[in-house]
Amino acid sequence: MKTASLGAACLALVAGLSGARAQTIYPLNRAEILAGARFDFKVEVPGVPAEADVAITINGRPAAEILGKPATFVAKEDGLDQSALWVRDAEIAKPGKYVVDVKAGGKAASVTWDVFATPEKRAAKNVILFIGDGMSVAHRTAARMLSKGISEGHYGGDLAIDDMPHMALVSTSGTDSIVTDSANSMSAYTTGHKSCVNALGVYCARNTSTLGHPRVETITSLVKRKLGLAVGVVTNTEIEDATPAGMVAQTRRRSDYNDIVKMFYDAEPEVIMGGGTPNFLPKTVAGSKRKDDDDYLAKFAAKGYAFAANDTDMKAAAADAKTTRLLGLFNPVNIDGALDRRVLKGGTVKRYQDQPDLTDMVKTALDVLSRKPEGFVLMVESGRIDKYSHSLDWERAVYDTIMLDNAVKLAKDWAASRNDTMIVVVADHAHPVSIIGTVDDDRPGTRLRDKIGTYADAGFPNYPAPDKDGYPATVDVSRRLAFTFGAYPDHCTSGKPFLNGEFEPVKAGPDGKTQVANEEYCGPTATRMQGNLPITAASGVHSADDVILTATGPGSDQFRGHMENTRVFRALVGALGLSAPH
Ligand SMILES: [Zn+2]
Structure with a gap:
């Protein structure tokens, strides 16, 4: 043959x-x-x-x-x-x-x-990549309504993420599926190669070891090796989670958290900030999630990293002009979202009272990274837009979209007078979300669907005017957005915000595999929603819809029309002239 x-x-x-x-x-x-x-x-x-x-x-x-x-x-x-x-x-x-x-x-x-090859000329000294994890059009629209206001069809202003000269529609599908996860979608941005669900920096071959698959080089490695740039990785999720890990990791399995900590250690981004402390601690320390005696706090310290466990430490480290390397771990799990930290004091806020806001983390990262004269690449993720959307808790997701917008505004203001920094804002994938009207407590009837106003009956929501940072003081108003999810497990809903903590729509069923509605939310006034996902689904899911990218600064004119997610990498390295002889 x-x-x-x-x-x-x-x-x-x-x-x-x-x-x-x-x-x-x-x-x-x-x-x-x-x-x-x-x-x-x-x-x-x-x-x-x-x-x-x-x-x-x-x-x-x-x-x-x-x-x-x-x-x-x-x-x-x-x-x-x-x-x-x-x-x-x-x-x-x-x-x-x-x-x-x-x-x-x-x-x-x-x-x-x-x-x-990239253009020979380096257009940008610095690149800042903002990821709104799972951020879809409805998140942006809701964030604009809540933080800018809307009356008679006119918004009170634009979001910083909208007010950018270049825009593109980005497709996110991977090598194995039309619907991606945050691992292989981030990997496409950071390596230029598509991969499969759960994979970071590798192609999905048939190797049995998750660390044995064919690797591709990350942007962190490239810009350090070729240009000597500084690199920052900033997130409000665990630092080992898929999106931040995508900056350094090469593994078939995104849950290889202990290996991913070592990959951060080997890659040496100058700024590393997020949650996820337990995977840095040797197994002998209470709360550790390691299986060995490696003490990564000590190991990073030995490489010259300042350490910050809270906002106060972080700001003090940034204020010291000698700080050129900074590791910040502010929560054992994810950093609490903006709605909990600023308004509701839910989540772990009472226990961790000094967690930084994403804006403060970005300011710190810019202070520390700009001490390196060669320039930098900074990735910033607002990661709980996705997580709260999985739990069908849209108010929390939208507050974290507003937080992302504030962080982008800060970066734009920082870059405004420099003209040497490209800023890109994009989601890694979408959620099936949409605003279909309002939920009005004053409408007659008792069921949730009686309270929903569509078309002319929707009118406008009555959230209070936002504070100086764009956040309304409460989400518990009488006419709220009817923000809907297109894919969900069995659950109960009252159409009201979750003031006592993030929504937990399901519990594991008696067989431990299938998921059933969490009866805690199934009171007499709640509506029982029959799920439209497989009964094993424990949350909402991602969608294959395209996502919006906006960009500003030198090199940002590369973004236009429809782009595959791998082309975002191409534009990032294009702005840096990365393949030119150096
Ligand atoms: Zn997700």
Whole structure:
């Protein structure tokens, strides 16, 4: 079968008709690879062929000539009836089209890569990437209504995230599914490669070890290695969570938190701030989630990092001009959202009374990172927009959208007089959310649906005028937004805000697998909603809808029209002129 046509082999692969799995080549077909960026090249073949019977060419030449080093043959990989050829840390310097052909065991496969270069000229000294995790159009609209007000159809003003000269529609699907999670979607922004659900900085190959999959280089590694830039990673979630981890991590499984802490340690971003302390503590310390004796607080300190456990520490560290490296861990889990910290005092606020706001974290990061003359890349995530949307708690999600907007405003003000900083604001994926009118307690009837006004009956909500930071003093008003979720498990709702803590729509059912409505919320005035998701779903889910990107500053004119999420990476490294000779 050595003469089998390439086209037929590819068709068999696509249709899943090949008995034994044919060859798979990583990076996958249509990969876009930054010239000079490192990646692992892997070819998987079934069985255990003789090494000499596996032929790999790239643009008709031996692969080693193009990749700079020979492949290593691994027979019976992971002890199974399968083999692989690897080139770890390959690099291609010259841009262009690269066709990889593999022939083994009578089968053939082929992929084509686009190796791209950036403009030679570096447009931006600094890049700030803001991620509103799960931030969808309805979150933005609701944030604008609550923080700017709306009457007779006119808003009282624009959000900082809206008031930017460049805008694009970004698609977020991954290699395995139309619907992505925060791991592979962030990975697309930070590596330029699409991957599969739960994966960070790797292609999803068949390796059994989560750390063994073919890796692609992160923007953190690239800008440090090529340009000597400082890097900041700032989030209000656990620092090991998917979005911040996407800046440094290479693992098939986003829940490898202890490994991800080590990846932060090895990558050495100058500023690391979020929650998630327990994975930094040796197992002997109460509350630790490590399985070893590694003390990462001590290890980071030994690398010259100042440590901050609260807002006061953080500001003191930033005020010290000698602080050029800062680790801030402000909560064992996620930092409480804006609605809890500022208004309701729920969540863990009483226990952790001195948690920083995202705006203060951004100001600190800018102070510390700008001490490095070469410039910086800073990633800032408002991560609980997503988490609160999973729990169908829209008020908390929208307050954290307003918080993101304030953080973006701060960065825009900081950058305004400099003209050397590109600021990008984007979500990593969407949630199926929409504003369909208002819920008005004064409408007649007893059921929630009696209280919902649509079209002319909706009118306008009556939230109080916001404070100077754009937050209304209460969400418990008589005419509220009817902010709806398109996908949900069984739950009960009263259409009222959750003043006593984040909504917990479900509990595990008696079998421990299926999810049932949390009866705590199923009082006489509540409406019982029959879920429209599989009964194992414990929360709302992401949607495949495109997300909005806005951008300003030098290099931001690269964002326009519709873009694949990998093209966001291309624009980030494009603004930095990353593949130019340095
Ligand atoms: Zn999510």
